[in-house]
Amino acid sequence: MDLEKLLAERLAQAFSAVAGGPVDPVVRRSQHADYQSDAALALARRLGRPPRDIAAEVLGRVALADLCAAVEVSGPGFINLTVADPALGTLLSRMAADPRLGVAVSAAPETVVVDYSAPNVAKEMHVGHLRSTVIGDAAVRLLEWLGHRVIKANHLGDWGTPFGMLIEHLLDLGESEAAHELSVGDLDSFYKAARAKFDADDAFKERARRRVVALQGGDELTLRLWRLLVAESEKYFLTVYDQLGVLLTEQDFHGESYYNDMLAPVTEELDRLGLLRDSGDAACVFPEGFTGRDGQPLPIIVRKRDGGYGYAATDLAAIRHRTRDLGATRLLYVVGLPQRQHFEMVYAVARHAGWLSPPARAEHIGFGSILGPDGKMLRSRAGGSIKLVGLLDEAVTRAAELARQKNPDLPEAAVADVARAVGIGAIKYTDLSTDRIKDYVFDWQRMLSLDGNTAPYLQYAHARIRSIFRRASIEQLTAAPISITHPAEHALALELVNFGTVVSGVEQTLEFHRLAGYLHTLAATFSGFYERCPVLRAASEVRDSRLALCDLTARVLHRGLHLLGITTPERM
Structure with missing residues (x-):
């Protein structure tokens, strides 16, 4: 079903025969033809022959008559391929008949751990948590759909010295009052009040210090109060x-405390392996290749002099647990780019310890920042962090206003559904349609626009297609063969058959802007098709074929947006 792969396989055989060994034909979409291969240019120096001669010999050996209407050598030695309309029709008919739209499950499924979101207990989620949560959710959706066993790991910040002051503040308030304050989502006020007392009151500070000791020592009362903080x-x-529409559940919480019992065995194993060194202040590992500005080796702090463990020890314990106990072979850490060096050092230590040996590997799925209109980190007018709940509420409110303006006859219940789909979808798509390693500017007007590369544009394209079937009173489309007879149909067909290629690429890179860009191109190409090719007014056989094309386009848009975690309303 993957046309690009099919063309590449055919050309690879011919190139190998000419070169006397394996050659990647490097088949890509092209402005000069449907597809193009430039492998002859790279092969010319190796064979000592003109690239046009190599390309011509390849064409003399390759069998493409069933797939291509035209095959030619152009320029210095490019091979241009124009796909035959009957071949496109056959491929699309198969794709339409397949519930998976021609995208096969992975031939080698893996156990993948996706570590993402990771808010801190007793602190509200803010805009800084958005990217990790949205990117991680898209990774989970795509990898699960491709047949991998995916384990979601929400690495909560639920342990450490701040819990001494938080538990003491809880006791000052009283358990029931504290539980109520936390249950209504006012986590920031709770944390700030505890912090203010800690900074201003030496007696409270001493109580907090003793409470940390009690917590780490396993005092039952302290643990019960700590569990209350975590649970609320x-x-x-x-x-x-739930408001953001991501797949994380209560079963996915695996906070820092989850690894507490693993820290001592990890430290002992590092010591036995000869990797642990005493730096005077702490027991450390110095992975090769990492130095500070002064040229001195950088340490990974495993255990401090007071017996406490550095957070790198927790990360090492997590890797060891995930590869040894869970059998994971791919570990994905969806964390901001500033943490890149930390994770590279942790991965290096894990490899030296034998906890990250092939086929197991770890990947830092880094991302940039969300900026305000001034080009600085997005903050509230008061200069503080923007609460994520407030941001999502505003998105839905703005989308509801947009829905009422565009469709005044839409029932209010439908407005609420559309507003949530469009508002939340706009926030997610703006994030995922940006190359994740780059920063982006948060702009309400742009992200909620019905024009351009936005979620509302794609959602509207999907709803527009579904309206065709409502106008024709078609509830269930009867399967019909797809035939390609018009240039606009040809262009749409080329985009549709490329879906599997795009998904396969994103599976490896987790660059979701490539999937988003594909969906935008597909929607724009459909718009061109719909303007040039009558559907409901066409003759019977052409009408059935074009209805099948419309339905297939809607299904691909629906599936692609679903993989990004975005809902597709039937009406807008």
Whole structure:
């Protein structure tokens, strides 16, 4: 079903025969033809022959008559391929008959751990959590759809010295009052009040210090109060995830505390392996190739002098657990780019310890920042962090106003559904349609626009296609062969058959802007097709074929947006 792969396989055989060994034909979409191969140019120096001669010999050996209407050598030695309309029709008919749209499950499924979101207990989620949560959710959706066993790991910040002051503040308020304050989602006020007392009151500070010791020592009362803080925070996080429409559940919380019992064995194993060194202040590992500005080796702090563990120890314990106990072979850490060096050092230590040996590997899925109109980090007018709940509420409110303006006859219940789909979809798509390693500017007007590379544009394209079937009173489309007879149909067909290629590429790179860009191109190409090719007014056989093309386009848009975590309303 993957046309690009099919063309590449045919050309690879011919190139190999000419070169006397394996050659990647490097088949790509082209402005000069449907597809193009430039492998002859790279092969020319190796064979000592003109690239046009090599390309001509390849064409003399390749069998493409069933796929291509025209095959020619152009320029210095490019091979241009124009796909035959009957071949496109056959491929699309098969794709339409397949519930998976021609995208096969992975031939080698893996166990993949996706570590993402990771808010802190007793702190509200803010705009800084958006990218990790949205990118991680898209990774989970895509990899699960491709047949991998995906384990979601929400690495909560639920342990450490701040919990001494938080538990003491909880006791000052009283358990029931504290539980109520946390249950209504006012986590920031709770944390700030505890912090203010800690900074201003030496007696409170001493109580907090003793409470940390009690927590780490396993005092039952302290642990019970700590569990209350964690449980109420988790309830709040789940409401945010529900509003955002991501797949994280209560079973996916694996906070820092989850690894506490693993820290001592990890440290002992590093010591046995000869990797642990005493730096005077801490027991450290110095992975090769990492130095500071002064040229001195950089350490990974495993255990501090006071017996406490550095957070790198938790990361190492997590890798060891995920590869040894869970059997994971691909570990994805969806964390901001500033943490890149930390994770590279942790991965290096894990490899030296034998916890990250092939086929197991770890990848830092880094991302940039969300900026305000001034080009600086996005913040509230008061200069603080923007609460994620407030941002999502505003998105839905703005989308509801847009829905009422565009369709005044839409029932209010439908407005609410459309507003959530469009508002939340706009936020997600703006994030995912940007190359994740880059920063982007948060702009309400642009992200909610019905024009351009936006979620509302794609959602509207999907709803527009579905309206065709409502106008024709077609509830269930009867399968019909697809035939390609018009240039606009040909252009749309080329985009549709490319879906599997795009998904396969994103599976490896997790560059979701490539999937988003594909969907935008598909929607724009459909618009051109719809303007040039009558559907409901066409003759019977042509009408059935074009209806099948419309339906297939809607299904690809629906599936592609679903992989990005975006809902597709039937009406807008």
